Structures are given as C-alpha cells and as structure tokens.
Amino acid sequence: MFDDNGSxxxxxxxxxxxxxxxxxxxxxxxxxxxxxxxGGLGKxxxxxxxxxxxxxxxxxxxxxRGRGMGDRALAAQEEAQRRQDAYIRxxxxxxxxxxxxxxxxxxxxxxxxxGGINETEFEQLxxxxxxxxxx
Numbered sequence: 001m002f003d004d005n006g007s008x009x010x011x012x013x014x015x016x017x018x019x020x021x022x023x024x025x026x027x028x029x030x031x032x033x034x035x036x037x038x039g040g041l042g043k044x045x046x047x048x049x050x051x052x053x054x055x056x057x058x059x060x061x062x063x064x065r066g067r068g069m070g071d072r073a074l075a076a077q078e079e080a081q082r083r084q085d086a087y088i089r090x091x092x093x094x095x096x097x098x099x100x101x102x103x104x105x106x107x108x109x110x111x112x113x114x115g116g117i118n119e120t121e122f123e124q125l126x127x128x129x130x131x132x133x134x135x
Contacts, residue, residue, distance in 0.1 A: 021054075021055070021058070024058055025050070025054060025058055027069070028050065028058050029047075029050070031065070031069045031072055031073065032046050032050075032061070035065075035072055049061075101129040101130055104128075104129035105125075105126050105129050105130075108122050108129070109122070
C-alpha cells in the first residue's frame with residue numbers, strides 16, 4: 001500500500017484533514033440544530049446544502065453564521081449549568097435537611113451533645129446558621 005515514506009506521510013496528512021473536516025462538520029451541525037433563530041425550513045435547507053456540498057456548505061455556513069456560533073454554544077452551556085444547579089437544589093432540598101436557623105442550630109446542638117463535634121465547631125455552625133460566619 002505504501003511504497004515509500006512520502007506516501008505514508010501524505011496519507012497521514014490526508015487522514016488529519018479528514019478528521020479536522022469531520023470535527024468541523026460536527027460543530028456546524030451542532031450549532032445548526034442548537035440555533036433558536038432558525039426555523040425548521042431554514043435548518044432543513046442548511047442540512048441539505050451541507051449534505052450535498054459538504055466542504056462548500058461548511059465554509060458558507062461558517063462565513064454566514066460563524067459570528068454567532070460561540071454565543072450560541074455559550075448560551076447552551078449556561079442553560080445546561082442553570083438546569084444542573086436547579087436539579088441539585090431540588091435534590092438537596094428534598095433530603096430532609098433543616099432549613100431554618102433554629103433547625104440548623106438544634107441539629108448542631110444535637111451533634112455537640114452526642115460528641116460528634118466540639119464546642120468550636122458548634123459555634124461555627126451556629127454562626128453560619130445565623131448568617132454571620134466566623135471567618
């Protein structure tokens with residue numbers, strides 16, 4: 001298959017270019033379907049254009065809509081982070097943990113009485129519960 005080192009190096013370069021093109025195509029399709037400013041017809045037309053003429057289609061897409069690709073990716077990441085934070089808060093709130101300062105202090109007092117924490121840790125927990133951490 002490879003008769004000398006030059007053909008092997010050329011094959012490696014071609015493989016690298018193919019992977020780079022495929023990765024770029026993946027980003028373009030991800031951005032295309034993440035975009036909320038395009039309707040179904042626009043997404044369909046871009047998809048057909050990208051399938052029929054992949055290299056030209058990708059270049060035209062990046063020129064036409066490339067400026068907003070980073071913004072859309074950042075917005076999607078922020079939305080995912082917001083949803084994850086909301087989920088974590090909902091799970092943490094449903095575990096029966098005390099929410100009021102009185103509940104937190106009584107829980108810390110129970111730990112102090114059982115020997116689970118010392119007096120300094122109790123004072124720290126009490127200050128945190130009252131909103132004036134000892135830092």
